[in-house]
Amino acid sequence: MTIVSGKIEPLKRLKETLHSHGIYRFNSISDINAFLKQYESEKKDIPATVKHSTDIEIKDLEEASSNAIKLRDKNILTKFLYYFKARKLIRSHASLVNNYEAVLSRRSSDSYRKLELIKETVEGLYPLIAGAVGENAVVGELQKLSDKYYLINDFSLKFDPPIFNKRENDRIYSIQIDHLLVCQSGLFVLETKNWSSKSIEDLDLRSPVEQIKRASFALFVFLNGDNSQGLIQNHWGSKKIPIKNIIVMTNKAPKSDFQHVKVLPLDKLNGYIKYFEEIFDEVETENIFNYLKDETL
Incomplete structure (x- = not known):
């Protein structure tokens, strides 16, 4: 197999441009192609994905606040150390539980906007993507x-x-x-x-x-x-x-x-x-x- 040195330039520029837009989910052209193919499916799954992650967060907060309360009530020293931490965890948990539907709605909307932004950014970078695809194919052939x-x-x-x-x-x-x-x-x-x-x-x-x-x-x-x-x-x-x-x-x-x-x-x-x-x-x-x-x- 051919001995290869260096990465193709369009792929480097593509990653740099994506990172400048705060997009880090892609490590290859295949990742981008998979995203574009699965975009509608990922968009459709957003409500369920958000609900699942929020439910896990509530469960984790409940467990963390319970542990903080136990440590707070253990003795005078731990009461001082864990009083504010326990209060913050309890309030965060209560806020999610009491505003559950509103939180799901807001987080879903944010996810829709982020997903749409990723799609618009990727589609706007088509010349770079096309260049990277072509050069990647040439490297594969030469190898x-x-x-x-x-x-x-x-x-x-x-x-x-x-x-x-x-x-x-x-x-x-x-x-x-x-x-x-x-x-x-x-x-x-x-x-x-x-x-x-x-x-x-x-x-x-x-x-x-x-x-x-x-x-x-x-x-x-x-x-x-x-x-x-x-x-x-x-x-x-x-x-x-x-x-x-x-x-x-x-x-x-x-x-x-x-x-x-x-x-x-x-x-x-x-x-x-x-x-x-x-x-x-x-x-x-x-x-x-x-x-x-x-x-x-």
């Missing part, structure tokens, strides 16, 4: 490769001074790559898009082709430039580290071909990667991986 393959998720670098792309007149200060695969045939820069046909035709969306070419250029210069000091040494000199660019479309895919960038559906990904001839041995491959893993932000 089917052998342990001679190394995957770095959410790979990013900063450059100081920036790398200058003369052809594009572009100074590159940083790059971020969805997935960087290191293997004996070189490096594969992978950008994942879980796009619909409408998104593919949307002129307002940034071209993933230009995005991946820009990152690949900077990474190639970083690894093979004059300042790299030759990461892979050979008795003939420093070996170049080739980089190939792949855009993985986990939903719809464009019909066009693009120069220097391969666009693939998910089920063709591993076959394309394994097509290329090995040029590094296992030690060299691991060295490249460790070097890049240490360099990433």
